[in-house]
Amino acid sequence: MQYLQIFVILATLIVGIPLSSMASTSDAKEMQTTPADETALPMVAGEIRKVDTGSGKITIRHDEIPNFGMPAMTMLFKAGDPVMLEQFKTGDKVKFAVDKVDGALTIVSLELAAE
Numbered sequence: 001m002q003y004l005q006i007f008v009i010l011a012t013l014i015v016g017i018p019l020s021s022m023a024s025t026s027d028a029k030e031m032q033t034t035p036a037d038e039t040a041l042p043m044v045a046g047e048i049r050k051v052d053t054g055s056g057k058i059t060i061r062h063d064e065i066p067n068f069g070m071p072a073m074t075m076l077f078k079a080g081d082p083v084m085l086e087q088f089k090t091g092d093k094v095k096f097a098v099d100k101v102d103g104a105l106t107i108v109s110l111e112l113a114a115e
Contacts, residue, residue, distance in 0.1 A: 041097035042066050045113060048092045049074055056082030058107065065098055068105070080108045088112075 046062035061074040077098060079085050088094065088110065097109040 041099055041108065043095040043097055043109070046094050046096060048088055048090055048094060050090060051085050051088055053082065053085045056085065058085055058088070058110075060094070060096065062096075068098070068100075075105075078104045078106045079110070080106045084110050 042065075044062050044065050046060040048058060049061055050059040052058065056079045057076055058079055059074065059076045061072075063072050064070065078101075080101065084107070093113040095111050095113050096107050098105050099108050100106070101108070
């Protein structure tokens with residue numbers, strides 16, 4: 001039994017998995033947010049590249065999205081409320097919050113960035 005414990009510890013050190021992550025998975029679940037908890041979501045800076053009010057989607061070149069560990073890039077998002085897109089145009093500098101809603105990355109808050 002003692003050899004098994006030593007083996008697990010050594011394997012953990014070699015692979016780089018912290019022992020704390022083996023003990024509990026509740027920490028990862030606690031980091032997820034819901035649209036109702038959007039005040040806890042980080043606001044991310046971006047620039048609108050395309051607005052498609054017909055499909056309710058928007059393309060944004062954005063900074064890192066920390067709640068998803070996503071690096072800066074340009075990508076297409078679903079709008080939580082398609083009506084919010086009517087206020088924006090290509091080239092607008094914005095701040096937005098994104099969350100996973102029904103399996104899709106969705107903009108839950110969108111506003112013009114202060115210049």
